[in-house]
Amino acid sequence: MKPAAFKYIAAQSLEHALTLKAEYGDEAKFLAGGQSLVPAMNLRVAQPGVLVDLNPITGLDFVGLRINEGLGIEDWGLTTIPNPQSLILHIGAMTRYRTLERSAEIAAQCPLLHETMPHVAHPQIRNRGTLGGNLAHADPASELPVVMLVLNAQFKAQSVRGERWIAARDFFTTIFTTALAADEMLTEIAIPLSTDSDAGRTRTCFMEIARRRGDYAMMGVATSITLNAAGVCTNAKLGYLNAGDTPILATQAAQTLIGQVIGDDHIRAAAAIAHDEIQPPGNIHASVAFQRHLAGVLTRRAIKEILEFRF
Amino acid sequence: MKDLHTITTTVNGKTYTREAESRMLLSDFIRHELGLTGTHVGCEYGVCGACTILYDGHPTRSCLTLAVQANNHTIETVEGLTTDPNKLHPLQQSFQDAHGLQCGYCTPGILMTMKAFLAENPNPSETEVREALSGNLCRCTGYQHIVDAILRMKDEG
Numbered sequence: 001m002k003p004a005a006f007k008y009i010a011a012q013s014l015e016h017a018l019t020l021k022a023e024y025g026d027e028a029k030f031l032a033g034g035q036s037l038v039p040a041m042n043l044r045v046a047q048p049g050v051l052v053d054l055n056p057i058t059g060l061d062f063v064g065l066r067i068n069e070g071l072g073i074e075d076w077g078l079t080t081i082p083n084p085q086s087l088i089l090h091i092g093a094m095t096r097y098r099t100l101e102r103s104a105e106i107a108a109q110c111p112l113l114h115e116t117m118p119h120v121a122h123p124q125i126r127n128r129g130t131l132g133g134n135l136a137h138a139d140p141a142s143e144l145p146v147v148m149l150v151l152n153a154q155f156k157a158q159s160v161r162g163e164r165w166i167a168a169r170d171f172f173t174t175i176f177t178t179a180l181a182a183d184e185m186l187t188e189i190a191i192p193l194s195t196d197s198d199a200g201r202t203r204t205c206f207m208e209i210a211r212r213r214g215d216y217a218m219m220g221v222a223t224s225i226t227l228n229a230a231g232v233c234t235n236a237k238l239g240y241l242n243a244g245d246t247p248i249l250a251t252q253a254a255q256t257l258i259g260q261v262i263g264d265d266h267i268r269a270a271a272a273i274a275h276d277e278i279q280p281p282g283n284i285h286a287s288v289a290f291q292r293h294l295a296g297v298l299t300r301r302a303i304k305e306i307l308e309f310r311f
Numbered sequence: 312m313k314d315l316h317t318i319t320t321t322v323n324g325k326t327y328t329r330e331a332e333s334r335m336l337l338s339d340f341i342r343h344e345l346g347l348t349g350t351h352v353g354c355e356y357g358v359c360g361a362c363t364i365l366y367d368g369h370p371t372r373s374c375l376t377l378a379v380q381a382n383n384h385t386i387e388t389v390e391g392l393t394t395d396p397n398k399l400h401p402l403q404q405s406f407q408d409a410h411g412l413q414c415g416y417c418t419p420g421i422l423m424t425m426k427a428f429l430a431e432n433p434n435p436s437e438t439e440v441r442e443a444l445s446g447n448l449c450r451c452t453g454y455q456h457i458v459d460a461i462l463r464m465k466d467e468g
Contacts, residue, residue: 007314008379010332031377038375039356044335051333098369122446124360124424127369127377213445258453270355 003041010053013197014060014158018185022160024050029056031055031279032094032133035125060094060132062186063103068192076281093132101126109193112204112222116147119206122214132186135171138178138246141216145172146247147206148189148238148309150222154199156188157181165190172246200226200234203310205302208241208292217242218286225257227311233257238270238302240295243278250274255301262307271299317339320381322347325393331378338362340378341388350387352450360447361419364388370424389419392426402426402464406412411460421447425461434465 011017020030025289028050030039054060068086089110091100100106101117112269120126120134120143128157133143135155148155148168155166157180171179180186192200208220219242225233236257253274260266314333319326322345329344341350341364353359355374361374365387392400399407402422412418421439428435428443433441440461441454449457 002336002339003334005314005332005334008316008377010379033359033376035372038377040375042356047328051377053377053380079322118442122360123428123443124363124370124372124376124446125357127365128371183420213442 002039002041004044004047005043006048007050007249008053009050010056012056013043013184014187015160017054017057017217017276018158018183020050020052020058020089021185022183023025023116024052028052030136030185032135032136033096033129034133035121035129036133036137036139041178048066054094054185060092061096061099061130062092063095063099063105063191064090064091064092065105065109086195087193088263089193091189091191092120093136093185093187093189094130095132097121097126097129097131099124100131104296106162110151110191112147112151112206112224113191114208115204116143116222118218119143119210119220120207125214131189135177135189136186138176139171140175140244140246140248141224141242143206143208143217143220143241144221146241147222148191149247150204150224150237151191152194155186155188157184158187159183161187165188168290169249174245194226194301198229198230201304202226203309205310207300207302207305217251219243219280219298221292221295221302222299223299223304224264225303231261232261233260236270240278240280242291243280243295245279248278250277250299252277257303262303267300267303270303273295274299314404316379318378320384320386322386323388326404330416333377333379335378336374337364337376337378337381337386338373340381341386346376347388347390349418351430353416358448359417359420360424362419363423363447365423365427368427370427376393387458388424389422392422400426401453402429402460405463406457409456409460409463411452417447421457425464427465429451433451435459435461437462440464 009025030049031053065087069086085130107114122205155171166179204224206222210217213247221241224237228234236254236256240248253270256269275292282288319328338352341347351361353361357372357375363370364373440458
């Protein structure tokens with residue numbers, strides 16, 4: 001229950017950290033909050049040769065709203081690409097959960113993320129854990145990857161070679177694996193914010209079921225529904241955690257809602273399709289069948305919650 | 312070849328300088344290098360909360376923190392709650408009065424978690440107390456008397 005030996009280097013700047021990662025590649029791991037990596041090291045599941053500690057670096061923890069600068073991103077994965085006036089929420093990769101949880105800007109502008117934060121582990125873990133560390137860890141049972149998927153987040157990857165933006169849907173490639181190259185660091189998360197307009201209003205909901213508060217959830221759903229002025233659903237996203245090798249979007253289930261004035265029949269149909277569409281792994285705490293059952297229940301609850309209370 | 316680092320850290324107001332291997336956990340550093348054995352070690356993977364200390368004022372798992380990460384940071388352990396051996400910290404006194412512990416193994420972690428929680432939220436509801444306690448396991452009490460002890464702090468201002 002103690003880590004294997006490794007070489008520890010406290011990064012003094014982002015450039016320093018990127019230079020070290022370029023030098024050591026896969027042999028090195030970045031240490032962000034350490035709330036997933038250090039337990040894995042204690043259990044010897046992870047035995048990195050080099051640990052590059054990002055905590056001494058300043059300037060990687062921030063929460064800020066900026067007018068869409070384009071970011072060079074052509075495809076935001078949205079039905080409407082953010083226009084020049086739309087707001088983007090920028091979050092530094094080393095921003096800790098406690099900061100996200102307490103951010104008035106996030107509470108006001110990104111309610112899905114705000115609602116999700118108290119479900120992430122325990123207060124002590126949230127004091128140290130970081131958004132970037134969580135996403136780069138790519139645990140499909142974690143809450144934040146699926147929330148980022150539903151929010152159409154974009155992730156900035158930096159290396160000594162330069163920088164690029166990766167869409168959340170392309171970032172999580174399989175369990176504990178991302179599209180980051182061996183020399184890249186996730187440095188920033190950009191979330192396009194929806195604003196109410198004649199074209200549509202978007203409302204969201206996060207729900208999960210865990211055996212005990214703070215444990216890994218047996219199933220969880222992040223949901224986003226957009227209605228136009230006539231009350232017709234123009235966009236819907238149903239995202240599931242612990243439902244496959246990556247966070248999963250049930251696109252067929254969501255399709256049953258789009259174009260409809262959503263009623264009970266549509267909700268039941270979406271839940272039934274989501275039940276079959278996801279690929280939960282099952283474990284000692286919840287069988288595959290039970291996980292699917294929970295997904296159906298949560299799908300119904302979340303859609304009803306949004307339609308009845310959040311518009 | 313050992314990867315050794317010089318660590319200067321302030322624990323309970325006292326500054327220590329020690330040499331430690333990078334693989335040493337902060338929990339072991341506090342117990343074995345500094346001799347402060349009030350911080351207990353349970354699961355060593357962040358689940359039980361027994362090793363919770365205050366790291367720069369925030370409750371943190373010392374088993375998920377490397378000793379080298381304490382360099383130039385401030386730590387507070389259960390030994391720092393009171394300097395007078397004959398007088399308990401009000402939170403400790405409340406635990407005694409409400410019978411908030413049995414074997415006591417989880418207690419140091421709970422005290423450090425609750426010290427910070429009450430500083431931020433001095434008038435909590437029972438639900439908030441239970442939420443704040445969620446990261447600390449106790450296998451003796453069933454939590455009822457722990458919750459009572461914390462709620463008594465509110466009553467006594």
